[in-house]
Each structure stands twice: as C-alpha cells, then as structure tokens.
Amino acid sequence: MRRILVLCLFISGLALAQTEDEKRIRSIFDTALTDGMAYDWLNHLSNQIGGRLSGSVQAEMAVDYTKAQLDELGLDKVYLQPVMVPKWVRxxxxxxxxxxxxxxxxxxxxxxxxxxxxxxxxxxxxxxxxxxxxxxxxxxxxxxxxxxxxxxxxxxxxxxxxxxxxxxxxxxxxxxxxxxxxxxxxxxxxxxxxxxxxxxxxxxxxxxxxxxxxxxxxxxxxxxxxxxxxxxxxxxxxxxxxxxxxxxCKQFDDVKSFNVIGQITGSTRPEEIMVVGGHLDSWDLGDGSHDDGAGCVQSMDVLRLLRKSGYTPQRTIRVVLFMNEENGLRGGTEYAKVAMEKKEKHVFALESDSGGFTPRGFSFDCSDADFEKITSWKPLFEPYMIHSFTKGGSGADIGPLKKDGIVLSGLRPDSQRYFDHHHAANDTFEHVNKRELELGAGAMASLVYLFDKYGME
Structure with a gap:
C-alpha cells in the first residue's frame, strides 16, 4: 500500500512539474509573439547597416549596435571579445x-x-x-x-x-x-x-x-x-x-573585430555556462537577414524572453554573437580557445544559423543517454509544431566547444526556401516573416529554460 502511495505522489509530482513547464513555455511563446524584439532588431541590422562582411565598416557598426541593445536589456554583463578576422573586399x-x-x-x-x-x-x-x-x-x-x-x-x-x-x-x-x-x-x-x-x-x-x-x-x-x-x-x-x-576582389591583412557577448549569471550554478548564439557577419551581396541576422536577434531575445517570463536561471546563460563564421570561423574558434584558457565549464550550446523560417525542431550533438532525456521534452513543443528532435549536428560556431559532457544543439527551421536566399543578393529583410522569426526565438528560449531547469546526467 505504501509503495502505491509513493508512486501516486511521484506521478502527481511529475504532473505538477509538467503543468508548470507548460505554463512557463506558454508564457515565453506569448511574449515572443506579442512583445518580441527580434524583428525590430533585425530591421535595423538589415536596413540601417546592411551586409556585414568580416573586416568591413558594416561589421563594426553591427558590433556597436548589438552591444548597445544588449546593454539596454540590463544583463549582468555585456562585453566585447577581440578576434582577428580576414578582410576580403569584392x-x-x-x-x-x-x-x-x-x-x-x-x-x-x-x-x-x-x-x-x-x-x-x-x-x-x-x-x-x-x-x-x-x-x-x-x-x-x-x-x-x-x-x-x-x-x-x-x-x-x-x-x-x-x-x-x-x-x-x-x-x-x-x-x-x-x-x-x-x-x-x-x-x-x-x-x-x-x-x-x-x-x-x-x-x-x-x-x-x-x-x-x-x-x-x-x-x-x-x-x-x-x-x-x-x-x-x-x-x-x-x-x-x-x-x-x-x-x-582583393585580400587584405587581417583586422581586429569582436564577438559580442552578454550574460545572465546563474543563481545557484553560475560556473555552468549555457551559450545561445548566431554569427553577426554575413556576405556582402544582400543584407544577411536570414544568414545570420535572424539567428543573432533570436539569440538576443532568448535572454529577454526568459527575464520577461519571470524565470531566474540556475546556470549562467550567455548570448554570443560570433564574428567571421562565413569566411574563417575565427569568432567561434576564439571563443572556444578563451573558454579553455579560463577553464570555463560549458554544459550546453544552442545555435541558430539556418534562417528565420518556420521552426520545426532541433538537432542535437550529444550522447544517447542525453538524447533520450531531451526527447522526453518533445510533448511540450507539440502545441507549437516544433517537435522534430533529431540526433546529429548543431552549428559551426559552437562546434569548437565540443567535448565530452556538453550538449550542442541547432534550431532547425523549415529548410525548403533557405537556399533560395543563401549568400545571394535576395537575402534581405522583406523575405523574413515576423511571426516565423518570433516562433524561433520562443522555441530557443523554451529549450534553454528546460535545459537549465533539468540539466543532463
């Protein structure tokens, strides 16, 4: 009889936790869809700054702009991480x-x-x-x-x-x-x-x-x-x-640029770091709205959405806007190098670099045991039709962080239209749908919330 009672209490506890998670995720999506900032940030990046090829004036303008926006969010820390990048001019x-x-x-x-x-x-x-x-x-x-x-x-x-x-x-x-x-x-x-x-x-x-x-x-x-x-x-x-x-075209000597980083320091496990990010540079033919302005503004909004939902993270959550993914991966490589030198403990990293189209789910580079736990969260994403969880693959910029114990993940939007715009003159702001972009930000914030709350074994 006692075993049955314990089992009932356990199941009841799970149901309560599930209800709490559903409410939190609903709040995150509601805020993303009615009070999101990603689209406005992207509008400025795309239409006021434009294509952000590494080493260009536009890339440096993007660094200044995104840092200023992160400063306005009132995060615990916002800073620039220097990185030398190639300078190629068309x-x-x-x-x-x-x-x-x-x-x-x-x-x-x-x-x-x-x-x-x-x-x-x-x-x-x-x-x-x-x-x-x-x-x-x-x-x-x-x-x-x-x-x-x-x-x-x-x-x-x-x-x-x-x-x-x-x-x-x-x-x-x-x-x-x-x-x-x-x-x-x-x-x-x-x-x-x-x-x-x-x-x-x-x-x-x-x-x-x-x-x-x-x-x-x-x-x-x-x-x-x-x-x-x-x-x-x-x-x-x-x-x-x-x-x-x-x-x-001409190749010049490398020039100094920056990764843009902002963080919320964890309340109980500040030494465990979770990263969410995209790459701030783009090619020069369009304005880089899908590749990867969308991923940058979604990642920035993750921290804001978590704050707006009233959630206090246990772990430190960092947004990292990487410089020079397109023609060198210098930003991602430098970030991982500095993290190793500082002996930082990264436990999770999520990247958005597949366009601002309708999100379908996530891919995960992790152990089988971790993936089994992650897939138990799929029902929480089903109401938003973002529940395609696949094993394998994450993102180029977070790849250098890979080591045993860390979970790497990538947002996976519908990809059928992505290569119509990829690296071309029609990768422009008018081809980004506001609601699709905001759904992606909500999905990313929800995954970060779940990982922070439950962690991995």
Missing amino acids: GVPEFAYMETSPGVTTNMNICALGGSIATPAVGIKANVVEVKGIEDLATLGEEKLSGKIVFFNRPMDAELINTFEAYSGCVDQRAVGASEASKYGAVGVIVRSMNLRLDDYPHTGNMRYGDEPINERIPAAAISTNGAELLSTTLQLNPDTKFYFKQN
Missing part, C-alpha cells in the same frame, strides 16, 4: 559574358567567390570545359583542361528533402574547385550556385586555396542557376563557346 561589381562566335555575346550573372583572387585587369577569356564534380578533373587531365575555364555544374540534389544534405553534396566544388582545377593548368573556375531554384541570382560563399602558392592561384566565380543552365545547353550545341569574366 571591389567593383563583376562582369561576364559567353561568346558563341566572334562578337556574338550574352551577358551572364556572376559574383566572385569569397576569398578568390581577382582576374587580370583585362579579364579572362577562354574556352570552357564543363564538369559535374572535382572527380572529373583527373579523368580529363591537363591535356583537356590547361588554358581553359573549368565550369563546375553539379546541381543540388532535388530528391533530398533535407536541403542542407543536398548542399553538402555539392559544396566541395565551390570550396576547393579552383585549387583543384589549377593543378591541371586551368586559368579560371565558374561554379554553379548552390541553389535549388532556377533564378538569376549568383550565390557567393567561401573558397580556399590552402597552401597553394599565390602565383598559381586562379580566380573563381559563382554563376546563377539560370546562367548555368544556359551555359551548359550552349556548350552542348557549340563546344567552342568561350567565356569571359572580370572581377576586382
């Missing part, structure tokens, strides 16, 4: 055309890839060799590639529902295509944009030369998906088609 807009016969040309939409060298002042014009991937280079060899422009034309796989998986399946041609093609004597590289939609927007993104000598490096540019389709069709009809492009 320069005068790029120009390109294909030539099917002498004097017969069609202009093409291209943009230089981040980190690329410039073309010669007069540009480059050469015959084009189309390939579907880096593996094709060795098959063709120097005989067929020397003196040519290599055209990487492997599209994202439309059959994959997870568009980030499709992106991963072809992004190597952007990242190292130029470095690999130069080994066979190619003079330039044109890469199909990482985009599932057919449009006229070229999508930039980082590329790297590694240890390749400067005099052996070749310029690389992205071409819009419509342009890639047209160029490919034209080459089939006329293999002697030539391509001309000119770009004026």
